[in-house]
Amino acid sequence: MRFGPIELYKKLAKTNCGDCGQPSCLAFATQVVGFGQELRDCPHLNEATLDEVARTIAEQRDKGIFVKKDNHKITREHLREKIGNHDFEAIAPGLGLKYTTRNGMDALEIPYFDRTVTMSRTGIVVGETEKFDPWDEVLLYNYIFFSGSKPLSGEWVGLESFPNSLPKRVALEEGCHKRIHQYFAGARPELEIACQRLGGIPVLNGHNGDLAFKFTPLPRMPLLLLFWDEDREEGFEAQAKILFDATALDYLDLEGLTFVAEKLADKLTSI
Numbered sequence: 287m288r289f290g291p292i293e294l295y296k297k298l299a300k301t302n303c304g305d306c307g308q309p310s311c312l313a314f315a316t317q318v319v320g321f322g323q324e325l326r327d328c329p330h331l332n333e334a335t336l337d338e339v340a341r342t343i344a345e346q347r348d349k350g351i352f353v354k355k356d357n358h359k360i361t362r363e364h365l366r367e368k369i370g371n372h373d374f375e376a377i378a379p380g381l382g383l384k385y386t387t388r389n390g391m392d393a394l395e396i397p398y399f400d401r402t403v404t405m406s407r408t409g410i411v412v413g414e415t416e417k418f419d420p421w422d423e424v425l426l427y428n429y430i431f432f433s434g435s436k437p438l439s440g441e442w443v444g445l446e447s448f449p450n451s452l453p454k455r456v457a458l459e460e461g462c463h464k465r466i467h468q469y470f471a472g473a474r475p476e477l478e479i480a481c482q483r484l485g486g487i488p489v490l491n492g493h494n495g496d497l498a499f500k501f502t503p504l505p506r507m508p509l510l511l512l513f514w515d516e517d518r519e520e521g522f523e524a525q526a527k528i529l530f531d532a533t534a535l536d537y538l539d540l541e542g543l544t545f546v547a548e549k550l551a552d553k554l555t556s557i
């Protein structure tokens with residue numbers, strides 16, 4: 287059996303509860319089948335259904351069945367439209383951004399990891415020879431769309447502290463924590479160098495990791511990387527964990543938090 291959005295919808299709880307981050311079960315089914323959202327993001331499926339359906343959908347994706355390849359473009363256009371009425375000048379201070387103009391239009395200067403990009407109402411501008419991942423664009427549009435303004439709390443929390451985060455915790459573990467600790471196990475000095483090259487600031491007190499570095503991928507989205515190196519004699523494996531400021535959900539959704547942490551892992555493991 288093939289699973290198109292309707293076939294998958296029939297397997298869902300049909301309560302439209304929103305725990306998956308989508309406004310309805312049908313929207314979720316569409317995202318899973320066509321756009322790569324994980325079936326586990328719905329916490330109301332039993333394991334047997336999950337196994338059976340997830341396997342079939344994975345096989346479909348491998349063959350390109352029902353897959354919409356321009357997902358990022360659709361999401362990006364949707365978000366660009368949504369921020370159309372945002373007052374850039376008014377939201378800039380709350381987001382830690384600089385308001386500017388470009389070709390006579392409103393624009394925002396956005397420091398993003400180790401670069402600064404300019405977002406106008408017509409798009410994101412980077413240097414002519416620079417490449418910019420379309421999913422990074424989606425993240426930046428989301429940051430503007432949320433228009434958070436809460437002052438940072440200075441309290442570091444794990445993703446598990448945020449409501450309905452269970453499905454994303456698995457993604458964070460696989461896409462970030464595991465990648466960092468596997469790559470840098472037994473190589474703490476190398477991790478330290480990679481952190482410094484990426485502009486991380488060592489945090490010396492108050493954390494129990496062997497190493498703690500603070501990063502600021504976006505002005506109101508600080509991340510704290512904790513790392514414990516392996517101890518072979520004690521049989522202790524390396525571990526890594528990303529913490530977020532307690533206000534993080536004012537600035538991005540869970541998907542965005544996971545993405546930005548995975549991006550950090552990408553950059554650290556490719557320096």
Ligand code: SF4
Pocket residue numbers: 298299300301302303304305306307308309310311314315327328329330
């Ligand atoms: S979490 Fe599951 S039941 Fe709730 S809206 Fe999403 S798909 Fe439907």
